[in-house]
Amino acid sequence: METHNASTHEFDAAIALTPTGDGGFTGRTHPAYGNMVGPFGGVIGATLLNAVMSDPALLGDPVSLTVHYAAPIADGGFMVRARPLRTNRTTQHWSVELTQEGQVAAFATAVTALRRDTWSATDARFPDVPAASGLAEAPAIPRAAWTSRYEMRFIDGGPDSAVQDGHPSQSRLWIRDQPPRPLDFVSLSALCDAFFPRLFVRRPKWVPIGTVALTTYFHADAARLQAQGTEPLLGIAKALHFGQGFFDQSAEVWSSDGKLLAATHQVVYFKE
Amino acid sequence: METHNASTHEFDAAIALTPTGDGGFTGRTHPAYGNMVGPFGGVIGATLLNAVMSDPALLGDPVSLTVHYAAPIADGGFMVRARPLRTNRTTQHWSVELTQEGQVAAFATAVTALRRDTWSATDARFPDVPAASGLAEAPAIPRAAWTSRYEMRFIDGGPDSAVQDGHPSQSRLWIRDQPPRPLDFVSLSALCDAFFPRLFVRRPKWVPIGTVALTTYFHADAARLQAQGTEPLLGIAKALHFGQGFFDQSAEVWSSDGKLLAATHQVVYFKE
Numbered sequence: 001m002e003t004h005n006a007s008t009h010e011f012d013a014a015i016a017l018t019p020t021g022d023g024g025f026t027g028r029t030h031p032a033y034g035n036m037v038g039p040f041g042g043v044i045g046a047t048l049l050n051a052v053m054s055d056p057a058l059l060g061d062p063v064s065l066t067v068h069y070a071a072p073i074a075d076g077g078f079m080v081r082a083r084p085l086r087t088n089r090t091t092q093h094w095s096v097e098l099t100q101e102g103q104v105a106a107f108a109t110a111v112t113a114l115r116r117d118t119w120s121a122t123d124a125r126f127p128d129v130p131a132a133s134g135l136a137e138a139p140a141i142p143r144a145a146w147t148s149r150y151e152m153r154f155i156d157g158g159p160d161s162a163v164q165d166g167h168p169s170q171s172r173l174w175i176r177d178q179p180p181r182p183l184d185f186v187s188l189s190a191l192c193d194a195f196f197p198r199l200f201v202r203r204p205k206w207v208p209i210g211t212v213a214l215t216t217y218f219h220a221d222a223a224r225l226q227a228q229g230t231e232p233l234l235g236i237a238k239a240l241h242f243g244q245g246f247f248d249q250s251a252e253v254w255s256s257d258g259k260l261l262a263a264t265h266q267v268v269y270f271k272e
Numbered sequence: 273m274e275t276h277n278a279s280t281h282e283f284d285a286a287i288a289l290t291p292t293g294d295g296g297f298t299g300r301t302h303p304a305y306g307n308m309v310g311p312f313g314g315v316i317g318a319t320l321l322n323a324v325m326s327d328p329a330l331l332g333d334p335v336s337l338t339v340h341y342a343a344p345i346a347d348g349g350f351m352v353r354a355r356p357l358r359t360n361r362t363t364q365h366w367s368v369e370l371t372q373e374g375q376v377a378a379f380a381t382a383v384t385a386l387r388r389d390t391w392s393a394t395d396a397r398f399p400d401v402p403a404a405s406g407l408a409e410a411p412a413i414p415r416a417a418w419t420s421r422y423e424m425r426f427i428d429g430g431p432d433s434a435v436q437d438g439h440p441s442q443s444r445l446w447i448r449d450q451p452p453r454p455l456d457f458v459s460l461s462a463l464c465d466a467f468f469p470r471l472f473v474r475r476p477k478w479v480p481i482g483t484v485a486l487t488t489y490f491h492a493d494a495a496r497l498q499a500q501g502t503e504p505l506l507g508i509a510k511a512l513h514f515g516q517g518f519f520d521q522s523a524e525v526w527s528s529d530g531k532l533l534a535a536t537h538q539v540v541y542f543k544e
Contacts, residue, residue: 063518063539064539066485068383070357085340086343104358107367107381111485113518116517118516118517118542123439123510167395198395215485219512219520221516238395239395240491241395242393243390243394244388246489248489263513265487269363272391
């Protein structure tokens with residue numbers, strides 16, 4: 001197994017930003033993370049988070065990230081600009097915009113915070129599931145390059161498995177970067193958008209579809225993510241409601257040793 | 273039972289905005305919706321949504337709303353400004369800022385859309401619960417005026433009921449405006465922030481606490497909300513994880529006849 005470090009992995013090339021000297025950045029979509037049309041949204045969100053985390057004014061670690069996919073993003077270059085809207089003693093609120101040809105194509109808001117030890121408890125439950133090593137790797141989808149950048153091993157709700165455990169749109173899978181890359185906030189934020197649209201799990205019919213807005217809550221600090229290394233993460237994704245052109249889906253992302261690292265929620269447009 | 277219409281209910285006074293003539297608005301916190309310190313966050317979020325829905329450029333109905341509580345809001349006046357960041361054929365993305373003394377105290381992003389009939393399905397389940405009429409109304413919390421503006425009838429997870437149905441931080445309750453007010457997007461958005469912080473359900477100890485960011489997905493159009501009228505809504509709230517100064521909680525809001533109207537998620541700061 002080959003492990004790439006952060007400086008040589010294609011993910012890092014895909015989210016790379018170049019300072020423009022006036023506080024902004026330029027970036028460029030990367031073919032390794034292409035989607036059927038334009039770039040994979042998870043990498044766009046990670047790029048916006050990267051702008052926040054690259055800012056000299058940054059306070060602490062990401063606590064929440066909301067990404068709006070406002071319009072189709074064309075393959076090629078873009079501009080990114082992050083602004084702290086409010087800085088408190090231990091928390092900071094951010095706004096980030098990605099523009100192409102002067103128009104906003106994506107934007108994000110984020111909360112970062114200095115975290116410290118407090119009382120803790122996890123009410124969500126880590127399920128009893130087989131280890132990743134005993135499960136087959138799902139094939140990538142040739143028309144969506146980004147799917148070959150994640151190793152996905154489905155427990156249920158996968159492309160070749162209609163059986164779910166009690167919830168009709170649920171998938172449970174072990175997932176990690178492909179090739180493996182040590183986990184950090186930017187890669188975790190992208191992975192939170194790597195759960196296939198629940199509509200396709202629920203209803204085997206192809207229709208145009210696209211995430212409109214995605215929110216992720218981070219339940220780990222940098223040290224916890226670092227401890228995860230390149231081990232597979234357990235993802236559990238399910239939808240709540242489909243109707244009138246939109247559905248929502250939520251997912252939990254767990255470390256290999258049963259710690260909840262992130263909870264993520266999104267609303268998705270579908271054509272019919 | 274007295275029913276107020278939208279023009280005379282204190283909620284509408286609390287979210288009222290006055291155009292400043294340059295596209296912005298002024299507003300003012302309302303004592304009926306005060307919290308222990310400053311205003312109830314749900315009404316601030318509803319005020320930001322009201323700015324979007326009052327804008328002549330508005331396209332369609334709200335699909336998602338994310339509100340950031342960036343700093344304490346002082347009782348008194350504030351400025352609100354909404355901007356459509358991107359308008360597509362059937363969707364629109366918004367940014368809204370609330371300022372006091374020139375500083376951003378709260379801000380929001382929203383998606384609005386022209387909705388139309390499509391395939392629909394609800395994967396979340398409406399639970400088997402007793403009717404609102406058979407349950408006692410929970411007493412308001414005197415130090416938090418806003419709690420007397422909601423009629424809450426707990427099935428479980430309430431202030432006088434430690435028994436939960438399988439989830440340690442879950443509450444299930446029938447809830448509506450007090451006095452009753454016909455449901456609409458602004459009142460639904462506020463109600464989505466009316467679920468008590470899960471930390472206090474989970475751990476009976478008073479600590480400083482505050483919602484940092486809240487996202488709501490709307491699963492109903494205006495006609496569906498209108499059909500609900502003033503009937504009680506079923507809320508189901510639960511937390512996923514508490515730790516390092518933050519926890520997240522999610523809630524479903526159901527109509528009295530078992531339609532999922534909204535799903536809402538928030539991340540909350542707690543001191544220890």
